[in-house]
Amino acid sequence: MNNNNWITVGTGDPLEYLGNWYSKTTYCGYSNPEYDKLYESLQNELDQNKRKELVKEMQQIIIDDALVLVDGYYNSSMVYSNERVGYAHIHTADYYWLTTEIVPAN
Secondary structure, rough: OOOEEEEEEOOOOOOHHHHOOOOEEEEOOOHHHHHHHHHHHHOOOOOOOHHHHHHHHHHHHHOOOOOOOOOOOOOOOOOOOOOOOOOOOOOOEEEEOOOOOEEEEE
16 A cells, blocks of 8 residues: 655646556556556647546546545645745645745735
């Protein structure tokens, strides 16, 4: 049993995360030819709508095969002083993301 949280480097692209279940990785030893074919397609697909559909199919396979239990995200809060920090926005997925938008306030 493994419990983890994975960051997609702020881009929102799940390629690296979904690579954990690709049979040519060493993450968990899972092998599914259909999943592998979709993963290889995802590696080369640039169309965002097609990528979205590939990701949905891949997610459904690993859910159906009971490789993952999706439990969602919790609510969180971030408190800061507007007098000292500007443009800090909380993301629902990862409360510790820092962006280049965060600057000292005037």
